[in-house]
Amino acid sequence: MTTTTYAVLSEGLHKRYGEVHALRGLDLAVPEGTVCGVLGPNGAGKTTAVRVLTTLTAPDAGSARVAGCDVVRDPAGVRGRIAVTGQYAAVDGDLTGAENLRLFARLLRAPRARADELLERFELAGAAGRPVRGWSGGMRRRLDLAVSLIVPPRVLFLDEPTTGLDPHSRNGIWDTVRALAHQGTTVLLTTQYLEEADRLADEIVLVDDGRAAHRGSPAELKALIGGWAEVVVADPARLADAAALLDRLTGSVPVLDADRQTVGALTTDPTLTLPRLVRAADAAGVPLLDAALRPPTLDAVFLRLTGRSPASPTGPQEVPA
Ligand SMILES: Nc1ncnc2c1ncn2[C@@H]1O[C@H](COP(=O)(O)OP(=O)(O)O)[C@@H](O)[C@H]1O
Numbered sequence: 256m257t258t259t260t261y262a263v264l265s266e267g268l269h270k271r272y273g274e275v276h277a278l279r280g281l282d283l284a285v286p287e288g289t290v291c292g293v294l295g296p297n298g299a300g301k302t303t304a305v306r307v308l309t310t311l312t313a314p315d316a317g318s319a320r321v322a323g324c325d326v327v328r329d330p331a332g333v334r335g336r337i338a339v340t341g342q343y344a345a346v347d348g349d350l351t352g353a354e355n356l357r358l359f360a361r362l363l364r365a366p367r368a369r370a371d372e373l374l375e376r377f378e379l380a381g382a383a384g385r386p387v388r389g390w391s392g393g394m395r396r397r398l399d400l401a402v403s404l405i406v407p408p409r410v411l412f413l414d415e416p417t418t419g420l421d422p423h424s425r426n427g428i429w430d431t432v433r434a435l436a437h438q439g440t441t442v443l444l445t446t447q448y449l450e451e452a453d454r455l456a457d458e459i460v461l462v463d464d465g466r467a468a469h470r471g472s473p474a475e476l477k478a479l480i481g482g483w484a485e486v487v488v489a490d491p492a493r494l495a496d497a498a499a500l501l502d503r504l505t506g507s508v509p510v511l512d513a514d515r516q517t518v519g520a521l522t523t524d525p526t527l528t529l530p531r532l533v534r535a536a537d538a539a540g541v542p543l544l545d546a547a548l549r550p551p552t553l554d555a556v557f558l559r560l561t562g563r564s565p566a567s568p569t570g571p572q573e574v575p576a
């Protein structure tokens with residue numbers, strides 16, 4: 256018999272800020288060596304959860320253990336075993352990249368060579384001599400992540416690590432998270448992006464209004480919520496045929512848009528791939544201009560799983576330059 260060891264285990268976490276009930280009984284269980292994606296819209300309580308779990312703020316009720324230490328009774332124990340990177344880079348803009356890393360290395364009693372190794376690994380060596388003030392958001396975020404890895408943590412908390420980043424920088428962060436997970440680091444990351452949770456997480460916890468609304472593997476979540484299949488027909492007269500085709504393939508009611516010569520339908524069939532969609536249209540003799548299979552939006556996920564839109568829907572936040 257094997258027993259699971261949890262790197263993060265919380266039960267019934269509550270946190271209020273005056274009238275605002277930010278956490279309403281949040282339960283989390285993250286097995287050691289896995290990546291947990293805490294997915295939710297703005298205001299769901301993600302940052303508050305990270306703050307409680309990293310001992311930056313105390314819960315009003317409930318309990319949590321991180322890397323085996325109780326966040327309330329043994330905050331020093333927790334802090335010695337974790338690292339946390341927030342949405343806003345915490346490095347000093349007036350110092351150069353190299354100075355920032357070496358400063359933290361000295362504070363943490365790590366060898367200076369560790370700083371240089373991390374600069375290389377995060378592809379920051381070229382810019383290391385320039386003040387961080389002039390760096391791009393993506394570079395700062397990478398530096399911030401490098402700082403948090405000077406002493407390899409047992410558990411790494413990433414609060415919206417790629418919000419506001421360009422796709423290239425986002426991919427870089429994703430690669431790093433995967434590499435860390437591969438080496439056995441437990442990662443808890445929060446995100447507003449379904450795709451990010453899908454790409455990185457072993458388990459996704461959908462947080463809504465301070466509690467877990469749903470949890471499961473990315474595959475389970477996707478099977479539950481499905482995606483959106485859409486085709487653009489070459490001949491407007493064949494729109495109805497395309498609709499019949501999508502009806503047959505997806506089993507859900509097609510939505511027609513005559514102006515755009517487009518018909519789309521919700522699908523939860525994991526075997527419905529883009530090639531299959533195109534081949535089926537071909538076989539039915541319906542010429543297409545375009546075809547797409549899109550992941551659902553976070554709003555669609557919430558609608559499907561909670562029957563309503565997120566508590567306070569807003570767009571992705573901007574990151575200050
Ligand atoms: N320091 C604070 N003071 C007052 N309200 C706060 C504070 N921090 C967060 N909140 C509120 O708690 C709720 C959850 O916030 P937060 O944890 O930051 O959500 P998320 O990170 O998912 O966007 C929001 O309604 C937010 O306005």
Ligand SMILES: [Mg+2]
Nearest residue numbers: 301302303415
């Ligand atoms: Mg937040």
